[in-house]
Amino acid sequence: MEENQQELQNNQPPKKGNQLVTILSIDGGGVRGIIPGVILAFLESQLQELDGEDKRVSDYFDLIAGTSTGGLVAAMLAAPDKNNRPLYAAKDIVPFYLEHTPKIFPQGRGPFAGLEKLMKGFVGPNYDGKYLRSLSREMLGNTRLHETLTNVVLTTFDIKKLQPAIFSSYTAPKDSTMDALLSDICISTSAAPTFFPPHYFENQGTKFNLIDGGVAANNPTLVAISEVTREISNKNSDLFPVDFGRLLVISLGTGARKNDESYDAKKAGEWGIVGWLYTNPSPLLRAYNQANADMVDFHNAVVFQALQCQQNYLRIQDDTLTGDLGAMDLSTKENLENLVKVGEQLLNKPVSRVNCQTGNYEPIENGGTNMEALKKIAKLLSEERKERLSK
Numbered sequence: 341m342e343e344n345q346q347e348l349q350n351n352q353p354p355k356k357g358n359q360l361v362t363i364l365s366i367d368g369g370g371v372r373g374i375i376p377g378v379i380l381a382f383l384e385s386q387l388q389e390l391d392g393e394d395k396r397v398s399d400y401f402d403l404i405a406g407t408s409t410g411g412l413v414a415a416m417l418a419a420p421d422k423n424n425r426p427l428y429a430a431k432d433i434v435p436f437y438l439e440h441t442p443k444i445f446p447q448g449r450g451p452f453a454g455l456e457k458l459m460k461g462f463v464g465p466n467y468d469g470k471y472l473r474s475l476s477r478e479m480l481g482n483t484r485l486h487e488t489l490t491n492v493v494l495t496t497f498d499i500k501k502l503q504p505a506i507f508s509s510y511t512a513p514k515d516s517t518m519d520a521l522l523s524d525i526c527i528s529t530s531a532a533p534t535f536f537p538p539h540y541f542e543n544q545g546t547k548f549n550l551i552d553g554g555v556a557a558n559n560p561t562l563v564a565i566s567e568v569t570r571e572i573s574n575k576n577s578d579l580f581p582v583d584f585g586r587l588l589v590i591s592l593g594t595g596a597r598k599n600d601e602s603y604d605a606k607k608a609g610e611w612g613i614v615g616w617l618y619t620n621p622s623p624l625l626r627a628y629n630q631a632n633a634d635m636v637d638f639h640n641a642v643v644f645q646a647l648q649c650q651q652n653y654l655r656i657q658d659d660t661l662t663g664d665l666g667a668m669d670l671s672t673k674e675n676l677e678n679l680v681k682v683g684e685q686l687l688n689k690p691v692s693r694v695n696c697q698t699g700n701y702e703p704i705e706n707g708g709t710n711m712e713a714l715k716k717i718a719k720l721l722s723e724e725r726k727e728r729l730s731k
Contacts, residue, residue, distance in 0.1 A: 368408025369594025378683025
């Protein structure tokens with residue numbers, strides 16, 4: 341039993357014969373990381389009801405992927421503490437955001453705060469990132485990528501090489517240059533253009549000049565599936581191509597405000613650089629983040645449905661955010677508490693899938709609520725874990 345437990349915690353690929361390959365993916369979205377935090381707390385509570393209060397989300401997933409704020413959450417769930425257990429329980433994520441995001445995204449005061457922020461954006465990032473860097477260093481210490489309790493994939497983009505830099509604990513043991521400090525990776529994946537400065541660091545002689553992974557994959561689900569597919573094909577060639585029926589994927593969004601019509605083509609036709617970048621919210625940043633996330637979701641939904649295993653893919657996203665709720669950096673007490681409510685309400689909303697024609701999320705017929713779907717998945721995860729431990 342102890343040997344099997346250790347195998348679950350040592351970044352090993354799923355063994356031949358296991359029924360499921362379990363993947364958790366978390367989008368980018370700044371302070372809106374509170375929303376998946378609420379969802380994860382509920383999922384972990386269901387797992388604990390089945391298997392005991394000491395259980396954590398990372399005990400059940402072969403891979404946890406994250407971008408930007410989702411990358412930070414992934415690291416919190418998978419990094420080891422001094423007892424070689426997860427650094428944070430899922431229930432601690434929301435309190436973490438409530439405590440620290442006001443310092444990560446300090447808000448201006450006074451009647452000219454908005455103008456001061458706009459002027460600052462002309463000459464540099466809106467935030468210096470010092471608190472985020474010190475917090476990441478303090479939280480993650482000297483932990484390196486290969487030391488996570490389960491596999492993680494964290495996305496960044498190298499502006500020197502103009503290509504994505506994907507940090508995967510599957511490849512870290514084979515490529516020491518990518519086996520960086522988790523703190524450096526988290527700072528990098530969170531370095532959103534215009535919000536924070538890019539992050540530079542060196543590892544094993546390799547130089548990295550990185551920005552937010554949302555440039556490449558704000559929804560990292562497809563990257564996660566690709567990493568698992570490659571690992572399984574390398575370890576068990578007879579299982580390639582991967583049977584998607586073996587994949588169990590939970591993809592968590594951080595909310596979107598698609599129906600908040602703040603601009604249109606006529607208005608945008610008058611914009612230059614300032615309009616595209618500094619209209620609040622930034623149309624350019626909003627467009628590439630949302631288009632990226634939706635196309636990944638649409639691809640996955642189509643593939644899983646075509647292979648008749650759509651029940652193995654759950655995307656939880658709220659595209660009805662309005663006003664302040666859609667901001668990535670509004671860290672007022674009121675807005676953060678309202679984001680908690682969004683997450684709680686999302687649990688009771690119907691399971692939905694993006695319609696690529698309309699761009700909106702539409703309820704799936706007989707899909708039930710997100711809460712009901714998570715309860716079913718918690719049972720599957722518990723059964724899969726018990727099956728592995730019994731072998």
